[in-house]
Amino acid sequence: MTTSHRSFAICSGFVIVHELERITYKLAVLAYQCLRRLAPTYLADALQPVAQIHGRQRLRSSSTSALAVVSTINTVLYDL
Numbered sequence: 001m002t003t004s005h006r007s008f009a010i011c012s013g014f015v016i017v018h019e020l021e022r023i024t025y026k027l028a029v030l031a032y033q034c035l036r037r038l039a040p041t042y043l044a045d046a047l048q049p050v051a052q053i054h055g056r057q058r059l060r061s062s063s064t065s066a067l068a069v070v071s072t073i074n075t076v077l078y079d080l
Contacts, residue, residue, distance in 0.1 A: 031067060046070050 033039035
């Protein structure tokens with residue numbers, strides 16, 4: 001392996017890490033917007049704190065800031 005191939009592999013690794021950090025940040029912003037009802041309603045209705053879901057108040061995760069995606073009915077938007 002020459003130096004140029006090794007440096008390319010290292011650079012591409014940094015690009016992947018940077019993209020993962022960017023995706024994590026965007027998901028965190030979207031979760032914040034859902035909790036504050038600043039996101040579209042179809043997203044805000046699907047994301048709820050575990051402590052607010054009936055039957056899950058006694059779970060250990062309800063004392064943390066854990067979030068749960070509430071199950072929704074799958075609808076077909078278009079048929080191929």
